[in-house]
Amino acid sequence: MSSLFPTYQRWDVHVKSGKGTTLVDTNDKEYLDFIGGIAVCNLGHCHPTIVDALKKQAEQLWHVSNLFEIDGQEQAASVLAENSSGDYVFFCNSGTEANEAAIKLARKHTGKQHIISLKNSFHGRTLGSMAATGQAKIHEGYGTMLESFSYADLNDLESVKSLVTEETAAVMVEVVQGEGGVRVMDATFAEGLQALCNEHSLLLIVDEVQTGIGRTGKAFGYEHFNLSPDIITVAKGLGNGFPVGALIGKAHLKPAFQPGSHGSTFGGNPLAMAVVNAVLTEVFNESFLNEVVNKGKAFENYLNEALNGSPVVKEVRGLGLIAGIECHAPVADYITKAREKGLLVLPAGPNVIRLLPPLVATNEELKKAAFILAEVVTHQKTTV
Ligand SMILES: Cc1ncc(COP(=O)(O)O)c(C=O)c1O
Structure with missing residues (x-):
């Protein structure tokens, strides 16, 4: 029995380490972390x-x-x-x-x-x-x-x-x-x-x-x-x-x-x-921030391509590397399924999946996340 006040609804995941965009749990399962401690770890985990x-x-x-x-x-x-x-x-x-x-x-x-x-x-x-x-x-x-x-x-x-x-x-x-x-x-x-x-x-x-x-x-x-x-x-x-x-x-x-x-x-x-x-x-470095702009645009494109035509998705929106996928239905199940497939994302209200990749995420990682989301939301394997 926990001695903590139950102020948080916690997932049954015990993270033991993190590096860059990746978190590893105590079962050695790896996750792409697109939560980043809720928009905290902008430079990824354990940036040298x-x-x-x-x-x-x-x-x-x-x-x-x-x-x-x-x-x-x-x-x-x-x-x-x-x-x-x-x-x-x-x-x-x-x-x-x-x-x-x-x-x-x-x-x-x-x-x-x-x-x-x-x-x-x-x-x-x-x-x-x-x-x-x-x-x-x-x-x-x-x-x-x-x-x-x-x-x-x-x-x-x-x-x-x-x-x-x-x-x-x-x-x-x-x-x-x-x-x-x-x-x-x-x-x-x-x-x-x-x-x-x-x-x-x-x-x-x-x-x-x-x-x-x-x-x-x-x-x-x-x-x-x-x-x-x-x-x-x-x-x-x-x-x-x-x-x-x-x-x-x-x-x-x-x-x-x-x-x-x-x-x-x-x-x-x-x-x-x-x-x-x-x-x-x-x-606070021009070339770093320009890269974030480029990654933000690339991410939006990957998400739009991956989720294009899905009847579940109402809108993909965001600015730079904060993105939201508004769905016509509650997203809690999608978030659980994404986690099972190794992608950590979080809700923003009942119908929105929120994505907060680290600013150092690679285009490959951004693409992979869009690919997993497409599988989870559209139940189809897509290539983006
Ligand atoms: C826009 C905004 N303001 C304030 C807060 C509160 O910050 P903290 O949890 O560090 O007290 C948050 C936390 O999510 C936030 O998103």
Whole structure:
């Protein structure tokens, strides 16, 4: 009998090791891992450069607290700022915490409380980030939510406009709703959203926890759109499996985050920063990101070819290397069957298969995954 709270519905797979795109279980069965710890292991498992950076730092210094200057934080912050619309960075330990910091910063800077987020969004599990999340099932059983959130429809500018009041501090969005079904923002909606924020002096918060750090073929997903976020939140791929998160904010927000306003014991510790700096060196590199764009296009083609004509498939969609296959029926069985055939994928809502290959996956691996999915979904052997 397990002594764990059963907060997760777990699969009966015990992973013993991982390398690149491959995971190996305790029966020595190999899997193509297109989950990557849920968009975390962007550079694959046990990437040698990241392992070296972590080992080297582990032998030198783990933790000192934010009472001290931490050179790794300065270095990582300047790289994040140089590559984004932001200027200053606050480090924490997860996506939820980064979003919690964003909510606090928006409130403190504007002196207002109301934040508009989107239906089907996912921003985390603390009381603040859970309230930001536009999904009733996440709120259920936890009593009164922070009342200062309201939820608009993705890609419906009028629905956002209709919620703006004198008390509105910010709008908070994902450019691709990952948990919410791999739903991509329209370019026209993005443009309208930015104009609305400019017109009403609303802060634009973009949650890049799932889409950031190269996942979409850009350093940050918002760069595909005409957006200039005041606040960007990241986590997941930032540490490639080492728990870390960050908030990146524009310079005008600096006065709101002064000594004592916010903090974290572990946030930005030397171990995390050694990993983050190694990750950013690999990912924030033009040729690496161009490769992700090429792989994303190739993957979309493989999926479309493999699933073409299947009456089960409603739509294949995505951006870079986050892809979703929306089906006309629940996908839980397909996910189980894919796993039996050695491909790990996950759902995004009941009818969508979500694919999050590592950014270092080869075209052969992407093709193989499409081939397995075709077998599982269409029950036909296809060559792509
Ligand atoms: C867009 C988005 N924001 C926030 C979170 C929460 O991040 P974490 O689980 O690291 O707290 C997630 C997690 O899936 C996410 O996808």
